[in-house]
Amino acid sequence: MKYYIGIDVGGMSIKAGIVDGMGNIIAKETAPTEAERSSQEVIKTMYDLCETVIHKANLTKADIASVGIGSPGTVNSQKGIISFSANLHFKNVNVLKEFRTHWDIPVFVGNDANCAALGETLFGSGKGKKNAILITLGTGVGTGFIIDGKIYEGRNGEGAEGGHICIRMGGEKCSCGERGCWEAYASATALIRQTKKAMEKYPDSLMHQVAKEHGKVSGRTAFTAHLEGDKPAISVVTKYVKYVATGLLVLVNIFRPDIIIVGGGISHEGDYFIKKIEKYVRKHAFGRNLNRVPPIIRASLGNDAGIVGAAALGL
Amino acid sequence: MKYYIGIDVGGMSIKAGIVDGMGNIIAKETAPTEAERSSQEVIKTMYDLCETVIHKANLTKADIASVGIGSPGTVNSQKGIISFSANLHFKNVNVLKEFRTHWDIPVFVGNDANCAALGETLFGSGKGKKNAILITLGTGVGTGFIIDGKIYEGRNGEGAEGGHICIRMGGEKCSCGERGCWEAYASATALIRQTKKAMEKYPDSLMHQVAKEHGKVSGRTAFTAHLEGDKPAISVVTKYVKYVATGLLVLVNIFRPDIIIVGGGISHEGDYFIKKIEKYVRKHAFGRNLNRVPPIIRASLGNDAGIVGAAALGL
Numbered sequence: 001m002k003y004y005i006g007i008d009v010g011g012m013s014i015k016a017g018i019v020d021g022m023g024n025i026i027a028k029e030t031a032p033t034e035a036e037r038s039s040q041e042v043i044k045t046m047y048d049l050c051e052t053v054i055h056k057a058n059l060t061k062a063d064i065a066s067v068g069i070g071s072p073g074t075v076n077s078q079k080g081i082i083s084f085s086a087n088l089h090f091k092n093v094n095v096l097k098e099f100r101t102h103w104d105i106p107v108f109v110g111n112d113a114n115c116a117a118l119g120e121t122l123f124g125s126g127k128g129k130k131n132a133i134l135i136t137l138g139t140g141v142g143t144g145f146i147i148d149g150k151i152y153e154g155r156n157g158e159g160a161e162g163g164h165i166c167i168r169m170g171g172e173k174c175s176c177g178e179r180g181c182w183e184a185y186a187s188a189t190a191l192i193r194q195t196k197k198a199m200e201k202y203p204d205s206l207m208h209q210v211a212k213e214h215g216k217v218s219g220r221t222a223f224t225a226h227l228e229g230d231k232p233a234i235s236v237v238t239k240y241v242k243y244v245a246t247g248l249l250v251l252v253n254i255f256r257p258d259i260i261i262v263g264g265g266i267s268h269e270g271d272y273f274i275k276k277i278e279k280y281v282r283k284h285a286f287g288r289n290l291n292r293v294p295p296i297i298r299a300s301l302g303n304d305a306g307i308v309g310a311a312a313l314g315l
Numbered sequence: 316m317k318y319y320i321g322i323d324v325g326g327m328s329i330k331a332g333i334v335d336g337m338g339n340i341i342a343k344e345t346a347p348t349e350a351e352r353s354s355q356e357v358i359k360t361m362y363d364l365c366e367t368v369i370h371k372a373n374l375t376k377a378d379i380a381s382v383g384i385g386s387p388g389t390v391n392s393q394k395g396i397i398s399f400s401a402n403l404h405f406k407n408v409n410v411l412k413e414f415r416t417h418w419d420i421p422v423f424v425g426n427d428a429n430c431a432a433l434g435e436t437l438f439g440s441g442k443g444k445k446n447a448i449l450i451t452l453g454t455g456v457g458t459g460f461i462i463d464g465k466i467y468e469g470r471n472g473e474g475a476e477g478g479h480i481c482i483r484m485g486g487e488k489c490s491c492g493e494r495g496c497w498e499a500y501a502s503a504t505a506l507i508r509q510t511k512k513a514m515e516k517y518p519d520s521l522m523h524q525v526a527k528e529h530g531k532v533s534g535r536t537a538f539t540a541h542l543e544g545d546k547p548a549i550s551v552v553t554k555y556v557k558y559v560a561t562g563l564l565v566l567v568n569i570f571r572p573d574i575i576i577v578g579g580g581i582s583h584e585g586d587y588f589i590k591k592i593e594k595y596v597r598k599h600a601f602g603r604n605l606n607r608v609p610p611i612i613r614a615s616l617g618n619d620a621g622i623v624g625a626a627a628l629g630l
Contacts, residue, residue, distance in 0.1 A: 155446055156571070
């Protein structure tokens with residue numbers, strides 16, 4: 001039996017795991033990214049983690065079929081190059097070549113959201129679906145597209161930047177420098193900003209108490225207070241659902257996938273949140289009375305999606 | 316040598332042509348659609364046009380390899396069904412089956428914008444490009460997507476509705492019933508509305524004189540006056556360019572194609588208009604400093620794009 005290593009590289013930590021052909025993680029390990037280091041050093045850490053997890057799983061290098069690396073940013077998967085990643089301070093780094101100076105094994109590199117989308121359609125909640133969109137609602141908004149069972153990343157991996165589609169011309173400033181991006185409305189960061197704004201306006205809102213209990217305003221503050229019937233919180237949640245759904249509608253009207261998978265921190269809020277989004281999308285999709293709108297479900301691989309998805313690049 | 320028939324079905328007229336393997340039209344003919352008729356009658360007219368053009372070209376049925384039909388609306392090309400077309404009053408019409416009651420020949424059915432995109436990448440200004448987006452700026456905004464040399468139309472042909480991506484939440488009302496759609500800002504219809512609004516506000520604008528000379532306010536009114544330095548017209552054109560470019564940016568950030576092709580009535584305004592759009596897209600695309608932004612060019616097949624594109628379905 002062959003095993004696949006998946007490496008999930010983030011700005012804070014690098015996670016590596018050994019995955020079997022069914023998507024099960026046999027062993028995993030984490031190390032800090034220390035992104036201020038050179039790309040060579042970061043890639044050496046990836047390799048060291050491989051050695052560690054192989055040892056942990058009582059395997060040898062000969063048991064491993066391939067190594068998959070999932071990274072944030074623009075990834076040219078055909079060439080194995082991370083063209084640009086703000087979180088990793090990488091710019092045109094040939095990860096494939098550099099990694100193989102340590103270990104001569106098939107190496108695959110992909111964008112992390114794309115990897116997660118692949119993992120979910122192979123082993124997660126989108127299992128068996130040939131056309132899927134995954135979105136992650138976290139610090140930013142990530143998108144991954146599976147078309148005909150394969151990752152779609154645009155020319156040279158420069159596409160699939162769904163977080164930066166404009167949903168409101170001249171609207172909120174986005175981290176990318178533009179205005180009105182979906183990410184500037186639908187990320188956890190945006191939700192926290194929207195929550196704080198509503199709290200300023202409504203000093204009596206339950207959100208103040210919720211935030212106090214948790215020590216800070218988070219992506220959960222408005223959701224928690226809205227479940228208690230707090231009107232300003234209900235307003236924040238209703239608007240946030242509309243923001244998430246508006247971007248999804250753009251993707252639905254273009255791709256009309258078999259399924260939409262929602263992941264990232266905010267998705268943990270629960271199925272009731274996903275149902276609200278689905279309701280809005282169904283109501284507003286183009287040809288809503290005639291065409292079928294894809295179901296929207298929660299990602300199921302959770303924190304392991306990165307490892308499993310990266311490993312899946314080698315399947 | 317084999318020939319291909321392309322049929323371009325519109326709400327007003329049906330055009331049919333015989334196309335050779337190089338994309339040249341050998342003969343063509345037009346008939347009124349009379350869309351109030353039954354689908355059977357409309358499809359019979361399509362067949363009659365085939366007979367006419369074959370005769371016109373001094374060919375016989377045996378010289379024809381296939382018939383391609385391009386239609387507005389939602390087309391399930393795999394099944395040969397026009398699921399919905401407002402212009403044709405068609406709803407779940409199996410065009411393939413019905414056409415073949417007249418003539419037992421390979422028949423292909425596709426959305427008209429998709430056909431035009433295919434035609435342009437095979438024989439027009441996008442020749443040789445594997446990944447292309449075509450947009451048409453006419454009564455509405457149509458979009459066609461070519462991925463890896465093939466039409467991408469989403470599941471059951473229900474996707475690729477780029478005209479109905481939301482670029483301004485809560486914005487202008489669109490013909491589809493939603494608000495803020497790209498079409499509601501970038502179509503010729505929208506441009507005329509924007510022009511009229513500016514004319515009301517500026518009674519001294521040159522646009523009044525231009526409109527008077529042409530007998531009406533058209534999609535050209537603001538462009539003509541802006542070339543003469545009329546400030547309100549310059550403002551209309553500048554904003555319109557921004558509207559067109561904003562929707563294109565959504566598509567660029569998702570697909571990052573090799574080329575973007577602009578067709579439809581407004582594209583005849585000329586290359587200077589296309590250059591303005593290109594400039595805006597280059598300035599605002601995600602990763603603009605690092606990624607290559609695809610060139611934007613005018614469609615070159617003009618009024619024949621529908622016939623050539625439909626015929627290309629059979630190639």
